[in-house]
């Protein structure tokens with residue numbers, strides 16, 4: 001069968017196995033090239049990545065494995081492929097990652113399991129114990145709209161809403177390139193709390209505590225979760241909205257986790273503020289398709305644009321493993337969003353936001369680049385793949 005993208009409401013419902021595999025290989029190739037020019041003073045050896053199959057988590061896993069020769073354990077929750085049923089892209093990415101790791105004699109273990117469950121923690125702990133290994137880096141890169149609390153069994157749903165104000169803006173329809181107005185009412189108190197339950201630091205803390213109690217964390221272990229700050233113009237819906245509350249909770253959790261780890265194993269916990277990029281989670285945030293398209297245009301012109309793999313490569317080489325204490329800002333946060341937040345970039349983006357229309361969209365913004373990334377993360381529009389070739393089955397890469 002010929003596989004074409006099925007896009008509804010800015011969400012791509014299927015994925016191309018060969019395109020996903022090629023995209024993973026391209027990211028690996030980027031890391032292998034970069035490796036040649038980096039001098040390594042420190043290296044992670046055993047890395048657990050929660051949310052390892054796409055976006056920042058996948059890029060972190062590729063960096064740890066192919067850049068630092070680390071053993072990686074990846075946890076993600078993806079739809080499996082069937083003979084004629086498309087998997088979600090992360091499922092193909094995992095197959096591709098494991099195949100490439102095997103070729104290069106890198107140890108990798110991948111679990112497709114709900115990370116919010118006790119079972120997932122137990123599975124990873126058991127694996128580490130059976131290998132007689134302790135994790136020296138734990139990356140928490142889960143982005144999910146829902147979570148079942150394993151203790152209470154309560155199912156929580158997150159919302160993307162402003163707090164105590166309306167949000168009005170535009171988003172771009174991916175299929176038609178038409179602008180559509182978005183109006184979002186303020187979240188209720190319950191919706192705010194539910195979003196914090198899903199995307200805040202509670203689950204990260206649970207993982208670290210369980211792993212520590214099971215003695216599978218190495219001395220001086222590092223753990224990192226990812227967050228986003230972004231520009232003023234997104235603050236109403238992002239930083240000052242429900243998701244922002246969750247991120248503030250995540251950032252506060254890093255502080256309590258750091259204390260806990262320093263007392264128990266001499267370890268540290270951090271939040272890294274990353275750049276706004278096209279991932280499966282970010283394209284559904286109102287305003288982001290707009291903002292990212294304009295941002296890409298400005299940053300590509302200034303030659304400061306990075307994708308997930310470039311961000312993670314720099315995070316490891318210039319922040320986490322330099323042989324020196326990890327550099328942080330005045331709030332204790334690792335920053336790899338400094339090129340995005342450069343005032344000259346932000347001024348230009350803000351100005352363009354005022355001028356952009358459906359007519360000048362492709363001229364004033366890099367919507368073309370946005371679309372390319374959107375399709376690429378689902379395995380479509382990947383250079384070197386012949387999409388006219390029929391696939392026999394969709395349960396393999």
Ligand SMILES: NC(=O)c1ccc[n+]([C@@H]2O[C@H](COP(=O)([O-])OP(=O)(O)OC[C@H]3O[C@@H](n4cnc5c(N)ncnc54)[C@H](O)[C@@H]3O)[C@@H](O)[C@H]2O)c1
Pocket residue numbers: 050051052053054055056057075076077078090113114115116140141142143144225226227228273274275276277278279280281282
């Ligand atoms: N995309 C951006 O622009 C951006 C910018 C800065 C920070 N971040 C942060 O980076 C982190 C990762 O986001 P992303 O954009 O890479 O998202 P993504 O959608 O590409 O990845 C999410 C990952 O979480 C996994 N996942 C979801 N639910 C799960 C569950 N129940 N159990 C196990 N795994 C589960 C998915 O399988 C996937 O591997 C998030 O904290 C996000 O806020 C993203």
